[in-house]
Amino acid sequence: MTLAASPASGAARRALLLFGLASALLLARGSGAARAGRGAQKEVTSNAGAWHVVYECRPEVVPLNETFGLAVRVYEDAARTRPAAGVELTVDARMPHHGHGMRREPTVSRAGPGRYEVEGMLLHMPGYWELYFDVTRGAVTERAQDALEVD
Helix, strand or coil, rough: CCCCCCCCHHHHHHHHHHHHHHHHHHHHHCCEEEEECCCCCCCEEEECCCCCEEEEEEECCCCCCCCCEEEEEEEECCCCEEEECCCEEEEEEEEECCCCCCCCEEEEEEEEEEEEECCCCCCCCCCCEEEEEEEEEEEEEEEEEEEEECC
16 A cells, blocks of 8 residues: 655645745844854955955954954965965945945055955945955956855
């Protein structure tokens, strides 16, 4: 004898599965925190491919409407063996869906060959943000960018 699952039991199982997934996502997101880069270094390549930017947020979880910093390293190679020399770095963040950026300008300080400390970042609204790392050597600027979702 073969037992077949009724359509109602299949629908109930799917509903429970979706509820469980939604609950897990809410727990993972946390409260008032960015969901990107939680303690991990992130690497992005500039749009034309010349620069490799490695950064981490300080504190690890980006707070909503509170200042935070970034530790940034810029490399000339994907293997991260050659720190960028003779470059300037500017950092910004924008909400492209809202057409605005941060209300303040962060401070970027050189911390060594290819290393920078960024202070004074402040994301004042929840939602989708883009971090912009503009690396300039001479008259050429290339942007590396990364997405950040703030709750």
